[in-house]
Amino acid sequence: MSSSIPEFRQKDCLNYFGPVEPSFVTVAAKFLASCTDGAEEQLAQSLDTFIKATQADCVGTAREKEHCWFEIRVDRPKEDFKTPRWHQDGPMRTYQEAAEGEPRSKYATTLLGPCTLLLPSNPKILETQAYVALREWLADQFEDKEPINLTNRNIARFTWGRDDSPVHSEPNIVSDRVFITVIYGSQDEIQTLWN
Numbered sequence: 001m002s003s004s005i006p007e008f009r010q011k012d013c014l015n016y017f018g019p020v021e022p023s024f025v026t027v028a029a030k031f032l033a034s035c036t037d038g039a040e041e042q043l044a045q046s047l048d049t050f051i052k053a054t055q056a057d058c059v060g061t062a063r064e065k066e067h068c069w070f071e072i073r074v075d076r077p078k079e080d081f082k083t084p085r086w087h088q089d090g091p092m093r094t095y096q097e098a099a100e101g102e103p104r105s106k107y108a109t110t111l112l113g114p115c116t117l118l119l120p121s122n123p124k125i126l127e128t129q130a131y132v133a134l135r136e137w138l139a140d141q142f143e144d145k146e147p148i149n150l151t152n153r154n155i156a157r158f159t160w161g162r163d164d165s166p167v168h169s170e171p172n173i174v175s176d177r178v179f180i181t182v183i184y185g186s187q188d189e190i191q192t193l194w195n
């Protein structure tokens with residue numbers, strides 16, 4: 001096993017691949033404090049709460065979820081999602097064979113700004129999975145659908161790579177936004193993501 005994880009990649013967003021331990025929350029809070037006007041200590045507390053709640057919810061033994069891919073995205077207003085990008089998340093990483101039958105999830109929360117759009121149920125229409133080609137058409141089809149009313153700090157669990165994985169989209173980013181996600185796995189599983 002390479003000794004080079006944990007690793008932080010920090011540009012417009014912060015990505016961390018490595019063990020779930022307090023030191024990465026400290027670094028993540030520093031990053032957030034550097035690009036928002038939030039107090040570092042409070043940010044660290046919010047991040048810690050998010051990590052503890054999601055790791056506890058994640059299925060698997062302690063070993064199967066001792067590592068994570070954690071991401072913070074800080075966005076300024078932009079028009080990229082004026083047209084929603086409805087999609088289901090595909091497989092995020094390889095499964096270890098023993099865990100194949102288990103639902104795997106990505107957890108997300110919005111600390112500031114517009115929240116993820118999440119449809120309350122999956123329409124049959126998405127069986128084609130041609131989300132990119134059909135983006136405009138899907139936006140049109142779902143125009144009248146009322147997304148679930150997520151608010152800041154609500155944690156959403158998105159199963160991925162399943163037929164019934166939730167249909168969602170980035171929101172129209174009309175104001176500053178801080179969005180956080182995490183995926184848990186064993187050391188080997190998480191390592192496959194950052195290589």
Ligand SMILES: [Fe+2]
Pocket residue numbers: 087088089168
């Ligand atoms: Fe997604």
